[in-house]
Amino acid sequence: MDPLPADLPMVSLLPTALPQPMPAAASPEQLEQLTADLRAAGLMPLRSRGELDQLAADAFVYSPILQPLLQGLRAQVGVRGTSADEVMAVAAACARHGVNLTLRGAGTGNYGQAIPLSGGLVLELSGMNRLRQLDPSTGVFSAEAGILLADLEQQLQAQNRELRLVPSTVRSSSLAGYLAGGSSGIGSLRWGFLRDPGHLLGLEIVTLESSPRLLQLDAAKAQALNHAYGCNGIITSATMASAPAVAWxxxxxxxxxxxxxxxxxxxxxxxxxxxxxxxxxxxxxxxxxxxxxxxxxxxxxxxxxxxxxxxxxxxxxxxxxxxxxxxxxxxxxxxxxxxxxxxxxxxxxxxxxxxxxxxxxxxxxxxxxxxxxxxxxxxxxxxxxxxxxxxxxxxxxxxxxxxxxxxxxxxxxxxxxxxxxxxxxxxxxxFNPHAITVEDGGLGGVDAEQVAAKASYDPHGLLNPGKLRGWLER
Ligand SMILES: Cc1cc2nc3c(=O)[nH]c(=O)nc-3n(C[C@H](O)[C@H](O)[C@H](O)COP(=O)(O)OP(=O)(O)OC[C@H]3O[C@@H](n4cnc5c(N)ncnc54)[C@H](O)[C@@H]3O)c2cc1C
Structure with missing residues (x-):
């Protein structure tokens, strides 16, 4: 095997530091006000070290480049949401007090997608887990953000349908986490990639504003949130195409x-x-x-x-x-x-x-x-x-x-x-698995529509800060 060549690359593809500029973590006063608002909305803030550590795990440890950068980063407060109303209450509180908000599905991402780079709040949505609708004539379904793909698959199979694409983590990962953090997997031989037009047909999202909006996005508008690491909107439900079930x-x-x-x-x-x-x-x-x-x-x-x-x-x-x-x-x-x-x-x-x-x-x-x-x-x-x-x-x-x-x-x-x-x-x-931002990983470059969506749905830049390079470089 060759020794290390002398002509090493000039431009590093491997990060040596967290992206900048990064908003500050929440101050004790901001946290106090935020948790008071959460409690007033009937939500239970999670503050213990053990709970916050659990909400800070993902598979970034596969990368010796990311591991030293992301190890030990965690939220300052966690909260579990079970309905769009609760998500709106959390979004309103974060916007009001200027606290960063990072979404979390099952935490199986490979690049620290769900790891908050600058503290703040982590919102976990495993309680939003219903298949809302399945059209038997087209196979188009709508399901809530936190549903486990395996549960969704089981419910679709009862109607002779199946998911077109699933990650190999199908047993543990969530629908919104796969859409926002994944890209491909089992089924990609037939169906290509999650970002290919025709898979994602619509999204219900909550914006991060002091008066959050619950929006229904059509397929074209939803595309900006597809593989955007939850940087530009909170997905509460997704509408997608399915395939006829096959006894594989x-x-x-x-x-x-x-x-x-x-x-x-x-x-x-x-x-x-x-x-x-x-x-x-x-x-x-x-x-x-x-x-x-x-x-x-x-x-x-x-x-x-x-x-x-x-x-x-x-x-x-x-x-x-x-x-x-x-x-x-x-x-x-x-x-x-x-x-x-x-x-x-x-x-x-x-x-x-x-x-x-x-x-x-x-x-x-x-x-x-x-x-x-x-x-x-x-x-x-x-x-x-x-x-x-x-x-x-x-x-x-x-x-x-x-x-x-x-x-x-x-x-x-x-x-x-x-x-x-x-x-x-x-x-x-x-498709660089040793990168922190959306663009430096699978996407390859800045997608202006992702950045524009962030400006519309997260005008203060509080969602998963540091992960969308196009926003940092605006
Ligand atoms: C062993 C292993 C195998 C894997 N195989 C595959 C594979 O085959 N294909 C593939 O594509 N990936 C694969 N992955 C990566 C990962 O499992 C998938 O991307 C997975 O679907 C992520 O889902 P999750 O629920 O764990 O999301 P998380 O890891 O919790 O989150 C992923 C991203 O989605 C965002 N997010 C979560 N919920 C929301 C929401 N409601 N609104 C907006 N944003 C949200 C998070 O902020 C984060 O940026 C694999 C990972 C591991 C460790």
């Missing part, structure tokens, strides 16, 4: 070489087989995973593909496997296997399980150029087994592509930056 089958394939596994990952999404997700793990990653009961552990030099496929895809798939020298080694209907389901071995769960074995791993998120092989080979040649391959099939702007969430053995900031620079020079598109 979990399949584990084994291929004898990485080239054959990669060929299968490239070619399978281009067939007419109905697939909901395809994840490819090179052998060294597969050997770190806890496989479902009954699925043999990964051994030797073989590589694995994890598929969610429709029942009618099984026979034609088996007929295709010899093309790649691949074998079906395990199958079970989704929801009916024991142990870890395949949905919790892919996307960032791969990183989670690998870190449980080797905490020195961090990761990157790249959209690979096509064809993918040369870029992966060039990265392997330069960085050796400091990068291990984990691919996910996605549909990006209408095209089947492969995303790569490589496990990266952590050595230093400089080396991580050099890996990123090399990957970008090879044509990879980076």
């Amino acid at each position: 089958q979990q399949l584990v394939l084994e291929a004898p070489s990485w080239e054959q596994a990669l060929a299968a990952a490239q070619q399978l999404p281009a067939t007419a087989l109905l697939l909901n997700s395809l994840c490819a793990l090179e052998g060294a990653v597969a050997r770190l995973m806890p496989w479902p009961h009954g699925c043999p552990g990964a051994r030797g030099d073989s590589h694995r593909l994890l598929l969610l496929a429709a029942p009618d895809a099984l026979a034609p798939l088996e007929a295709l496997l010899p093309r790649w020298g691949a074998q079906l080694i395990w199958q079970a209907p989704q929801g009916q296997s024991r142990g870890i389901p395949l949905r919790e071995l892919c996307w960032n769960h791969t990183t989670l399980h690998a870190r449980a074995q080797e905490p020195a791993f961090t990761y990157l998120q790249l959209l690979l150029p096509q064809p993918e092989g040369p870029a992966l080979a060039a990265l392997r040649q330069r960085w050796g087994h400091d990068l291990l391959w984990h691919l996910e099939a996605v549909r990006a702007q209408g095209q089947q592509r492969l995303a790569c969430l490589p496990l990266v053995r952590w050595h230093s900031r400089e080396r991580l930056e050099a890996v990123i620079e090399h990957a970008c020079a090879l044509g990879c598109l980076l």
Whole structure:
């Protein structure tokens, strides 16, 4: 493996400090007035260190860049809201006393999205958890912000519908948290990304003003709050499209070489087989995973593909496997296997399980150029087994592509930056998981509509301060 190259990048993509300028944390007087207002509205302010620590956890620890910046940051007061009226009471109190407000779903974000950078109040909405409406003729549904995706999924399935996209944290994360903090996941092979037009059809939101407004946004207006980390409005309910339910089958394939596994990952999404997700793990990653009961552990030099496929895809798939020298080694209907389901071995769960074995791993998120092989080979040649391959099939702007969430053995900031620079020079598109702001992470640049929405719905800049670079740089 090459030593660290001399031509290190000039512009750092990895933050060394919190974004600036940052509003001050609340003074004791502001906190006293705020908590008095909350109590008067029948809400219980959470003030103990234990409660506030619980409201300050997320998965930023996967990033050795974010960890030292975000560790220990917490709100000064927490509160749980169970209705739009309560959310309005909290928003009014924060606006009146000039206290920052950060929203929190289940706290499973990867980049500290729900971590308050400058104290203030954290509002948690797990009590807003109802499926309000499902139109049986279109499958369009409206559900409250804090509903757990798994609960929502169960209620949709009772009506033969399913969520188009879910994160691998589907069992623990909330609807609004996924919309505001997530981007893709299981289903992205068919349905692309959460920000693609057609998924989010409307939002009910509360503004952060001394007389808060409860607004109904149509699809076009709602888009500015999609993946905005709760910086520009408080989501109380979302209206979204769903898909007809399919009895997905979990399949584990084994291929004898990485080239054959990669060929299968490239070619399978281009067939007419109905697939909901395809994840490819090179052998060294597969050997770190806890496989479902009954699925043999990964051994030797073989590589694995994890598929969610429709029942009618099984026979034609088996007929295709010899093309790649691949074998079906395990199958079970989704929801009916024991142990870890395949949905919790892919996307960032791969990183989670690998870190449980080797905490020195961090990761990157790249959209690979096509064809993918040369870029992966060039990265392997330069960085050796400091990068291990984990691919996910996605549909990006209408095209089947492969995303790569490589496990990266952590050595230093400089080396991580050099890996990123090399990957970008090879044509990879980076969704930086070591960034604090919306723009420096997945979005890539300032979205004027997000900033305009913040000016309209959060004119004092109190919502999740520091996370929207376009607002800081106005
Ligand atoms: C192991 C692991 C696997 C993951 N897999 C995926 C994946 O496959 N795909 C993916 O996209 N992400 C993934 N993530 C990231 C994360 O789980 C998702 O983004 C998740 O859906 C966030 O939901 P949450 O309820 O935990 O939100 P939180 O983490 O609590 O919040 C996320 C953001 O949403 C904001 N927010 C929360 N509620 C509201 C509201 N009511 N109004 C406005 N803003 C709000 C918060 O302020 C924060 O900025 C993964 C994370 C981990 C740790």
